[in-house]
Amino acid sequence: MTKAKRQPVAISIPDRRDAALTLGPALLVFAFGFLSPLINLAIESLKEFTPGRVGSVENAAATVQNYYELANQAFASVLMTTFWIGGVAAIIGQLVAFPLAYFIVRRISPRMRALTLGFLITLVLSSVLIKTYAIELTFGSVGIFRPLLLTLGFSPNSREYINIVVTAGLVHSIIPVATLTLIGAMQSIDPRLLDAAQSLGAPGWKAHLSITLPLSFPALISSTLVSLTFAISAFVIPMVLGRGRVLFISNVIYTRFSDIANYPSGAAISLVMLAAALAVVAVITFAQAWKVSR
C-alpha cells in the first residue's frame, strides 16, 4: 500500500444533501428571523411617517427625515445619558470584579470557590427582572431604605438619586459577568511571577501593579467593553428604575412603538443603536487582536 493511497476516513459531509440537512434549518431561521427583519428595519427607517397612522404608508416616499429629526437636544441627551451612565456602571463593575476575580482564583479553598462561582452564575442566569425588582425594593423611592434616605437628607425622587439607582441596577448585573470573564485571564497568570517579584523585594501591592494588572490588562479592556455593550443596550433596568425620568436609547425605541406608533422613527433609532453597539464590538475585536499580537 503506497502512502498516496491512504485516504483519511470520510467523516466530512459527503454530499450537498447532508450539508443542507445540517445547516439548512439554522440558515432558514437566521434569514427569516434575523436578516430579513434587520433589512426591513433599514427600509422602514427611510419611510415618511404620517402622524395618526400605525406604521408607514405603503409606498411612502423615501426620506432621511427620520434621521434628521434625531439631531435635536432631546435625543442627544438620551444618547449622553445612555453612554454616561453605562460607562460609569461598566467602570465601577470592573473595580469590584477585578479584586473579586483575583480572590476567587488565588485566595480561597476549592469549596468556597465552587460556592462563590455558583452564586455568580446564579446571578448571571437569573432574570434581569428579579434583580431590577430587588434593587427597586431595596434602594428605590418606595423601597425599604426610604426612611434611611430621608434621614440622610437624600430626596428619593431627585434626578440625581434616580441616576444612582439606575447605575446600581446596571452594576448589579455587570459585576458577575465581568468577574467570570476576568477569572479566565487571572487563571493564566503564572503565580510564580508574583513570588519572584516579591522575593526580589517588591512589596505586594507593587508586585500586583507591575505584574497582575498589566498581564490581565487586555482582558480588563474587553471585559469593560462587554459591560459597556450590555449597559447601552439595557432596556428593563432603565425602564423600571428610571421611572420615565432617566431614558436609555432602547426606552425611546419602545416609546416610539407603544405610545405614538411612529415606526419609521423607531426604526431609525434602532439603526443608530445598532451602529453604536457594532462600534463597541469593533473596539473589542481590535483590543483582542492587539492582545494576540503582543
Next chain:
Amino acid sequence: MSRQSLAARTGDRIAVSLAYGVIGLGLAFLAIPLAITCLMAFDARTYLGPLPPPALSLHWFERLVSQADILTSLRTSLILAVLTTVLSVTVGTAAAVGLARGNFPGKAALTSAFLSPLIVPPVVIGFGLLLFLSKAGITNGMARLLLGHVIVTLPYCIRTSLASLLGSDQRLTEAAMVLGATERQAFWTITLPLMRTGVVTGAIFAFAISIDDVSISLFLSDPSATTLPVTLVSNMRAAFDLTIAAAAVVLIAVTALLIVVLDRVVGFDTVVGQGLFRS
C-alpha cells in the same frame, strides 16, 4: 532597609484591606437586595412597610397564584421555553455538526453570522421582528414569540455544541467507522454523546434566557400570548407591591435548580471557560 520594609508592609496592609473592603462591599451589594426580596415575600403585612417584617406569612404567594393573568402567562412562558429549547437545541446541534465537519468555503464567515444575533441589542431584534412579521402577515402571538426566542437562544446552542464538538477527539468517530459503523451509527453512538456537555449547557442557557426574556417578548406578546416576565413588568409599573417579590422567590428557586443541574452535568469550570456574556 528595615524602615523601607516597614513602609512596604504598611502599604501592603492598606492595599489588602482596601481590596477586601471592595470585595466585601461588592458581594454584599450583590446579595443583600436579593435577600431582602426573599424576606419581604414572606411579610405578613398587607402593605409595603420597612424592614424587618413583624410576622411571616404566605399570603403574598396566595395572592400571586390567585391572579389569573399570572397563571396564564406562566403557562405560556413554560410552553414557550420548552418549545424554544427543543427547537434551538435541535437546529443548533445540527448546525454545529455541519459547521465542524463540513468542508466548504466561507465556513468561518457563516459561523460568525450565526453568532451575530448576540451583538445586536435585544430591543432592536424585538422591534425589527415585530415590523417584519406584521408585514409578512404572521399574527399568531405564540409563533412570533417562538421565532424571537429561537433567534436569541440559537447562537448559544451553536456556540456550546460547536465548542464541545471541536474539543472532542475526531479520531473516535473515525475509529467507529473503521470498525464498520455507518456514518449514521457513528454519529448517534459516538459523536453526539461526545457533544453532550455542550448540548446540555446550550439547552440550560436556552431555557433560562427564554423564561427570563423581557426585551423581545414585550414587542411580540399579544393578548393571546403574554409571557410571565411581561406580565410582571406591567404589574410592577402599575402597582409596586410584594406579589412580585413572591414571584421573584419562585423564579430564583427555578434558576437555582437549573444551576444545580448545570453543576452536576457539566461543572462550573466548563461554563466559566466558555464565558457567559449576555445582554
